[in-house]
Amino acid sequence: MTMELGKSAPHPSREELLADFGDELFSIQSLFQFCYVPPGRIGHLEERAAEEEWGANHFVLFKYLAVHVRLAIEQGRIVWNGDQIVLCAGRLATTDGTPLYLGLVRNSSPEENPWVMNWVGERPSSPELPAPPDLGPWPELDPCAEVVVACDLASEERRIHLPGLETAPSAARFAAVAGAVSWSLRRGLAVRQIHGTGRGYFVPVHLTGREDLTASPDLVAPVQVQGDRLVVRTVLDPEVAYAPARCVVERWEQLPAWLLDAWDSVTAEGSGGSQPAPRENAD
Structure with a gap:
């Protein structure tokens, strides 16, 4: 399945996109405030990704997306396909190692969520492919501290x-x-x-x-x-x-x-x- 979108509208800035997450960082609630994730989309992502246990109600998968979607936007690791944001689903991949991608479009009911996840798959029709976000450095852990x-x-x-x-x-x-x-x-x-x-x-x-x-x-x-x-x-x-x-x-x-x-x-x-x-x- 591929995506074909029409003429682009003006794109929001990175700051505007980040504001849509609200005040929390990397929480599931912040992901839900940013975008609506239809049950069919999260289910399809789980089906396409290599098999693993994501817990009740896809809890762990939602947490994973809360981190990686936010980081991708912070770091500009997104591409625009018309009016659609295309980004990596973190580092999730199919069983044969093919990276998985997400598509987000403006919600027709923005008072509920500014964005909607409208596509999940391996082959976005965007002119280029985004890179996954960088998780950044961790503080050094001294076991003798x-x-x-x-x-x-x-x-x-x-x-x-x-x-x-x-x-x-x-x-x-x-x-x-x-x-x-x-x-x-x-x-x-x-x-x-x-x-x-x-x-x-x-x-x-x-x-x-x-x-x-x-x-x-x-x-x-x-x-x-x-x-x-x-x-x-x-x-x-x-x-x-x-x-x-x-x-x-x-x-x-x-x-x-x-x-x-x-x-x-x-x-x-x-x-x-x-x-x-x-x-x-x-x-």
Whole structure:
């Protein structure tokens, strides 16, 4: 299937396009504010791409697009085909390695979403093909840096459950999490992630056992590099790390074994279709 569009209208500037995302960065909500993605389009993209588990309601795929569509527009990695924006679907490709592309046109009901994803495929009819966006650099991760736990591990609102430490004093909880993060860092278990305004890392937190480093940990800690310190502002269920980490690798097989095991644990029944989508929270 190819696209054939008519005469071009004046194109919006990069700044105007970015304003259509709203104030949030790289969130699924910002993608939905920018464009309407018809169920048939997201389903077709999943069908055309090499097979993988995207979770309930295409949650991980939407997160992937939220990152890569925004970056493509930020970096000018788009081409115009008449009145249609053509851009790469990140680095998604078919089973034989052919890159996949997206087409976006103005929404006839702009009060709902400024843009609509009206095409998905391998062969856009644009005069040239866009390049995928560059994810940019990550801050250097020093495994010997001081780990600072800057969150309330006893907060009932956050509902943080630390296995084996339910009755431990706060100082012991902080020490246990900081020690577990340092232990994983020294073994090279961190994985890159992108969420909100920063590029950081997820680090597995093993509290109840460290015999099998390929198994899902008890928790994960989003770690931000701040000067010579590594700051932990929350701890999360392990599977929550999957979507922000999947966005920054070319293929899911490049993710660490512990994260794949955590993801498998929530998608095993019904291939994720009966599982609730993980909350999008990696701050």
